[in-house]
Amino acid sequence: MSKNVLKVENVTMQFGGVVAVDNLNLEINEGEIVALIGPNGAGKTTAFNVVTGVYQPTNGAVWFNGEKIVENHPQGKMKSMYKGEHAGEYTGVLAPTPDKITKLGLARTFQNIRLWKSQTVFNNVLIAKHCRSTSNVFSATFRMNRKEEAAQRAHVEELLKIVGLYDVKDELATSLPYGKQRRLEIARALAAEPQLLLLDEPAAGMNPQETDELTAFIGEIRDRFKLTIFLIEHHMNLVMGISDRIYVLDFGKLIAEGTPAEIQNNQRVIDAYLGVADDA
């Protein structure tokens, strides 16, 4: 039995009266590639945002490597509005900012690409190394961290070679074609030295050929960096091709989980995607 890396426990995320994620439970083990799928508006990105600390859940907890990193219970206005289950089970409040979670070893990409626009490809990756540098502002300003800086630059060059962006390293990030920008986002996340990589629709807007390349690429980086990968995706070819397990969300609720083969034959999943025909 491999080690449990991420555990989402009874997480509910409610915005006012709207329940975006409803009592979500999922687990990801070391070395797995796990996909989270579901129709538009099912709450997938919201779930990501809870795990990465962008949103504080209304109720529930998130564990990373056996350590509780996020916990919350309905407070303030939400106390009376809370509609989910497991109310009263969580009493603590643990709400680290996203940067702290990233430092624990959990890095992400964004659905709508969020690169640093005025920076070169090289700098985009190098900046992500900032959270791993040990220098303080004084030692960095007066260049007492030369060794570390050189090591970081070398590592960034290596990363860029791996993702195939080395030849464009001095271009502006925004001048790259779409597919390469997606790759750059992945390279940037890798530079933060994560153990768990979260990919939010990495193949969005890609053509079938690019998607196939990306599928191979994700498998490759998983092996090379000994990563665990959690991804949201709509391209079923990609999802079915590389996932070890799949979770399916619909209207914030988990409706199925299992291997790709199990999911493909699950009636509830088919209904959720295609809609249930009326009896009439």
Place this chain on the structure above:
Amino acid sequence: MTMKKKKTIFTAVVLAVLLAACVAVDLTLPSYHIAVTVIKKATVYALVAVSMNLLNGFTGLFSLGQAGFMLLGAYAYGVLTIPVAKRASVYQYFDGGAIQFSLPEIFAGFLGDTVGSTVGMLLALLVGGLLAALMAYLIGLPVLRLKSDYLAIATLGFAEILRAFFQWNALGPITNGSNLLKSYPTFAHATPYVILAGLMIAVILLLITSTYGRAFRAIRDDEVAAEAMGINLARHKRMAFIISSFFAGIGGGMMAMYMGTIAAAPFKSTLTYEILLIVVIGGIGSITGSVLASFLYIFSSEWLLRGLDSGKFLGINSPIFKNGFRMVVLSVIIMCIVLFFRKGIMGDKELPDLLDRRSRKRKKEAAGK
């Protein structure tokens, strides 16, 4: 020769020439000459503009509190350096004031007159910078959580509060209330200003090109992405704010030196606006631009366009050339830059990048042939 080497040599040569020119001005012209005044004022503005650029241009925090931090630096400098013998006359309404020592005099006591008083003056500047930094830390706690324009107005408001405090009579034994601080030592020549401001700007430049500077720019470009990549927003914003204020404080101290007297009145929001506009003219995100724009701005307002105010300009006499006309012309030019040349003189390029453009052009031409 590699490009990098070329750039270093180019930069070094330009800087050396500028420094030599400044020394030459000092050696040949009397210290009251307009050229000396322009250099002094422009270097002070350059330092403050660069410090503002660090915050507004590189970190993307639109702060308008610069005048407040300069005020702190200026007062700290004045209060700590007025000779003890002259305190009775300066603080005539407050029984000679509460502070009865002077840093330059203390250091002159055991380091000799010239060295000692210089050390004391520099130390007073440093104290001013540290005070400004401390104040930035305190107000940064609540204010830095605010978004762009709210941050601007909150910092602007803070600067106004500070100004009110310095004019408060109850603080008179230290700040001299609404009266002037004067008779403190200053540098007569322009070179010390240039060297001092140059060193400070060099430090800011080193910061900007360090890993922290890159993190600041990441915050400017996309806060959400920066946070997701492990950059602690609160900590880095506070850091940028404190560092920028530190240098604004030192700039304020130098401004006090240049002006010869200190009152709270000149440190109004208009001063902040002026510096912000200089940053814009130079190019938001370019240190070279800020320095260049400071010199251009001060040179034209203090010297070149003087004639517009006194009735004769470029040999033309006209009744419209009367007091205030040069500032009108200058602000129209500024508006044109703001509206039509939004990148300013340098965009986000620096001095060494000037070589880049030319060599790239040359390459293109070569390829075209």
Place this chain on the structure above:
Amino acid sequence: MQELLPYLINGISVGGQYALIAIGYTLVYGILRLINFAHGDVFMVAGLVMVYATTSMPFYIALPLVLIATVILGFVIERVAYKPLRSAPRMSLMISAIGVSYLIQNLAFYITGGVPQPVSNPIPWISENVTILGASTKRVTLVTPVLTILLVVALVYLINHTKIGMAMRAAAKDFETAQLMGIKINAVISMTFVIGSFLAAVGSMLYFTNYPSVAITSGGMPGLKAFVAAVFGGIGSIPGAVVGAFIIGLCEEIIKGLGYTTFSDAFTFALLIVVLCVKPTGLFGEKVTDKV
């Protein structure tokens, strides 16, 4: 209490004047998300025009002239300095506003020679002294709050019940969608500036009647304070701006009455910082959230 009474009456009056300026800020911010730093200077120019106009012609010609001149100024500022930057980042727009403020002040310095222009009884009747509850004051102090309320009611009617008002509300809600729905956005924005400048002109005439002179820096402080009032009330909300302005006017005068005149300005900004930190949306403001 008896000693504080004149300050209270004054506070309500000053509050009314701030309210008239604050509406200009709040309307523009509601649509363009821009702090119009030049608004305080428009206010100052209105005061200067009043001084020049009333000394050279009868007041029933002079006053409409002040209104027209100010409205034209507001309109021109928008067309020249803000319209070209419609698609630019917000920071550029704010810088442009600061540039305009700088330009107006320098221009005013040139025209006045930097000498504060004395205000001498520009509008008969309202500058006369009256006694109310044992406190002597100028009639303008009493006229201001009444006039303010009347104008605000008219404005609220305009915004809620006319076509242009509806367009303004739509533009404030969602700038781009409003444009796509065929609303002539430039006309709406111009209208906003026209209304804002008109009210500032009225405020200016009332405000400077109480002062001995108009200086080029006279607009800065009331402008900033009116802005604080707009933020305090919840920027984008007209009732908020009015309530905020009255509260600030009163508090300021009470502080003066208690003998801390130096801090009456500082108080306003302290209030601003507290409001921004505790409830950034102000008293009546709407909450906006960013999407990740």
